[in-house]
Amino acid sequence: xxxxxxxxxxxxxxxxxxxxxxxxxxxxxxxxxxxxxxxxxxxxxxxxxxxxxxxxxxxxxxxxxxxxxxxxxxxxxxxxxxxxxxxxxxxxxxxxxxxxxxxxxxxxxxxxxxxxxxxxxxxxxxxxxxxxxxxxxxxxxxxxxxxxxxxxxxxxxxxxxxxxxxxxxxxxxxxxxxxxxxxxxxxxxxxxxxxxxxxxxxxxxxxxxxxxxxxxxxxxxxxxxxxxxxxxxxxxxxxxxxxxxxxxxxxxxxxxxxxxxxxxxxxxxxxxxxxxxxxxxxxxxxxxxxxxxxxxxxxxxxxxxxxxxxxxxxxxxxxxxxxxxxxxxxxxxxxxxxxxxxxxxxxxxxxxxxxxxxxxxxxxxxxxxxxxxxxxxxxxxxxxxxxxxxxxxxxxxxxxxxxxxxxxxxxxxxxxxxxxxxxxxxxxxxxxxxxxxxxxxxxxxxxxxxxxxxxxxxxxxxxxxxxxxxxxxxxxxxxxxxxxxxxxxxxxxxxxxxxxx
Numbered sequence: 001x002x003x004x005x006x007x008x009x010x011x012x013x014x015x016x017x018x019x020x021x022x023x024x025x026x027x028x029x030x031x032x033x034x035x036x037x038x039x040x041x042x043x044x045x046x047x048x049x050x051x052x053x054x055x056x057x058x059x060x061x062x063x064x065x066x067x068x069x070x071x072x073x074x075x076x077x078x079x080x081x082x083x084x085x086x087x088x089x090x091x092x093x094x095x096x097x098x099x100x101x102x103x104x105x106x107x108x109x110x111x112x113x114x115x116x117x118x119x120x121x122x123x124x125x126x127x128x129x130x131x132x133x134x135x136x137x138x139x140x141x142x143x144x145x146x147x148x149x150x151x152x153x154x155x156x157x158x159x160x161x162x163x164x165x166x167x168x169x170x171x172x173x174x175x176x177x178x179x180x181x182x183x184x185x186x187x188x189x190x191x192x193x194x195x196x197x198x199x200x201x202x203x204x205x206x207x208x209x210x211x212x213x214x215x216x217x218x219x220x221x222x223x224x225x226x227x228x229x230x231x232x233x234x235x236x237x238x239x240x241x242x243x244x245x246x247x248x249x250x251x252x253x254x255x256x257x258x259x260x261x262x263x264x265x266x267x268x269x270x271x272x273x274x275x276x277x278x279x280x281x282x283x284x285x286x287x288x289x290x291x292x293x294x295x296x297x298x299x300x301x302x303x304x305x306x307x308x309x310x311x312x313x314x315x316x317x318x319x320x321x322x323x324x325x326x327x328x329x330x331x332x333x334x335x336x337x338x339x340x341x342x343x344x345x346x347x348x349x350x351x352x353x354x355x356x357x358x359x360x361x362x363x364x365x366x367x368x369x370x371x372x373x374x375x376x377x378x379x380x381x382x383x384x385x386x387x388x389x390x391x392x393x394x395x396x397x398x399x400x401x402x403x404x405x406x407x408x409x410x411x412x413x414x415x416x417x418x419x420x421x422x423x424x425x426x427x428x429x430x431x432x433x434x435x436x437x438x439x440x441x442x443x444x445x446x447x448x449x450x451x452x453x454x455x456x457x458x459x460x461x462x463x464x465x466x467x468x469x470x471x472x473x474x475x476x477x478x479x480x481x482x483x484x485x486x487x488x489x490x491x492x493x494x495x496x497x498x499x500x501x
Contacts, residue, residue, distance in 0.1 A: 012092060014320040017492055018084040019231040023338055025160045026233045031226050031242030032249065033163075033170040037309035038222035040250050042177055042299075043121050044215060045257035046265070046275035047381070047447055051212035053202040055258055058209075062216035063251050065434040069427035070223040070395065071243040072419060073402045078227045078239045079416045080409065085320040086227035087398050094404035098475060099397070101326050104317050105471035106394035107224070108347075110387040111314030113463075115151065115351040116358070117387070118307045119144030120380040121273045125300045128274035129293060137375055141359025145352045147307050152348040154308035155315065158337040159232070162308065169305045174253070176298040179291065180276055181256035183283025184263030190285065196262040210441045217438030218388040219254065223247075224398065228316040240418070271448050273380060311344050318343035323491060326475065332495040374450050381447045385456075386463040388442050392435040393468075399431035 026034075048055045074086075083089045087107045092100030123140045126133055134140050154162050188194065196202070226242060233239065261275050264283035269275040277299065281292030319340035322331030335341040358379055402424055406413045446456035 010092075012083070012089060012320070012324050013491065014085060014323040015081070015083040015089065018320060018323060021334060021338065021492065021495060022084070022229075022232050022340075023159070024232055024234045025163070026229060026238065027235065028238040028241040028245075029167065030163050031233065031238045032246045033167045034226045034229075034309055034313065035222075035242050035246030036170055036173070036249055036253075037166060037302075037306040038225045038313065039220060039246070040173075040253055041118075041121075041219060041306075042173075042180075042253065042257050042276055043124075043273035043380075044219035044384075045180075045254055046261050046269070046273060047271050047384075048212055048215055048219070048254075049196065049258055049261045049265070049275070050267075050270040050447075051209040052196055053198050053262075054205055054209050055212065055262065056255070057203065057205060058213050058216045059251075059254055059258065061213065062220050062434070065430045066217055066438070067220045067223065067247055067250065069399070069431040069434075070220070071247050072423065072427045073399060073431065074224045074227065075240050075243045076413075076416070076418050076424065077398075077402060077405065078224075078230065078243075079236065079418070080405070080412055082227070082230040082233065082236060082239065083320075084229065084231045084316055086224045086230060087394055087401070088317055088320060089230075090401045090405065091397055094401045094408065095397075097326075101321070101475050102471055103394050103397040103401075104321065104326075105474065106390055106397070106468075108314050108317040109467050109471070110221070110391040111310050111317075112347055112351050112354070113383045113387050113390075115148055115307050115310050115347075116144060116355050117380050117383045118303045118310065119147035119355065120383070121303045122147050122300050124273040124380070125277060125296045125303070128277050128296050137363035138360045140375065141355050144355045144359065147304055148311075148348050148351050148355065150304055151307035151311040152344055154305070155312040155344040155348075156335060156337065156339050156341045159312070159339055162312065166305050166309060169302050172298050173302045174249075176295045176302075177253050177257055179295055180260035180279050182260070183280045183288075184260035185283075186285070187264040187283040192264075194263045195265060195267055207444065211444040211447065212441075214385070214388055214438045214440075214442035214444075215447060217392060217434060218384055218442075220250070221388070221391045221395065225313050228313050271381070311348060312339070315340055315343035315347055318346065323495070329491060329494050332491070333497065334495055378448055378450050382451075382456075382459050382463070385442050385447060385460045386467070389439050389460060389464040390467055392439045395435045396432060399428045399435065403428050 048058065051058060077090045078086070081089050081093060085104065088100055088104030091103035123134055123143050126143065134143060154165070223243070227239065257276055260279045260283065261270070265275045265279040269278050277292050277296045280295045281288040284291045318327060318331050321327040322329050322343070331343055331346065332340060333342040363375065406421070406424065443457050443460060445453055
């Protein structure tokens, strides 16, 4: 049977055959754990704290204008088209082949950068345990590459086994976040004033703190990522459940952690991922050193496993691109565990390469002037900001998708509709505005004190522009190298290792 992937609205090959290749193993709790692993980078609370009391206003604006609209739109599209690849599939339905691939790339590429950022967070927490550890940039790079390698191993195991580990780490992570909030309460009960001023002027939204809204948007990105594994969900009701309960967990957790950091951690630590552990050390007094170390270890474990979550969930975008012949069919090969191992291997190698470039090659060819601790913090924030810009672009497309799909698939939309039409128009408008503002304010001022605005903008702009150029190049190079079309049966045989590529 020939494929029908050329025009807007056509059925992608991956929609037809992915469900027959990958097993249905994900349930509601699994989806919530994946959602939290993707979205809840609790270290973002340490950076947002730099906005002062205005941080709480920015969080609320982000929840109302971005997280909730994104959840509503994602739920509608996910129920209509629960295929593997989420935004890649939905944008194909709305706009066709090229824009579908472009949106998929803009949603996939941040995963490469975030894998490095999560490994970098592990470095920061290890340094929190002992400031004498990982002094050399190359040592930090080796640790990050090791984290990526561990994520690769976890990502090619039987999916149910890996997900069970992720679920356990998710519960421990939740307990550690509660300790951050409790540390703030204990700090106040022991008679200490909050480390952050709550004077009336500190609540103002000013040009000096606008950039923190960009960070809030970053902290809430990834709403649609669990649906990259749409055909692996055992019960379709898990889609709305994870969006509801996952969003609640994320909102509560970010507010708790922000309160704990702003109350107990010194303001000089804001911007460092490890500030969340510092809050625990400060708040628990004489027991703080031990409890803080325990929280450190939990966060180290979480960020190792969340790297695996990024690896296997973003790898599904490469998997479906291979099935649909946007990329070589080999990208969709699955192993004996029915896991797309080539996809996660390729993106692990890409992440490891950029890690080596940033932490091993560049520090010895360019004089950065940063201390070892500063280097990990600066790289973490630069990558996070670049992720914000690129990922927000894919979210802009997502918020447009829902309106186009409402018109193109009116009957299906009305049959599955989660809310009145005006709600989707409102969500689309709010999401578009929030995404656009998130991109703009990211360039307003740096999130770290080690860079001036010009340096910050050059790094963020350069990474973002280069990434988009790469997206376009990959699409056209990939299309030009495809020599012939294949039937569904031939593609299935290839990816399951029954025929040579």
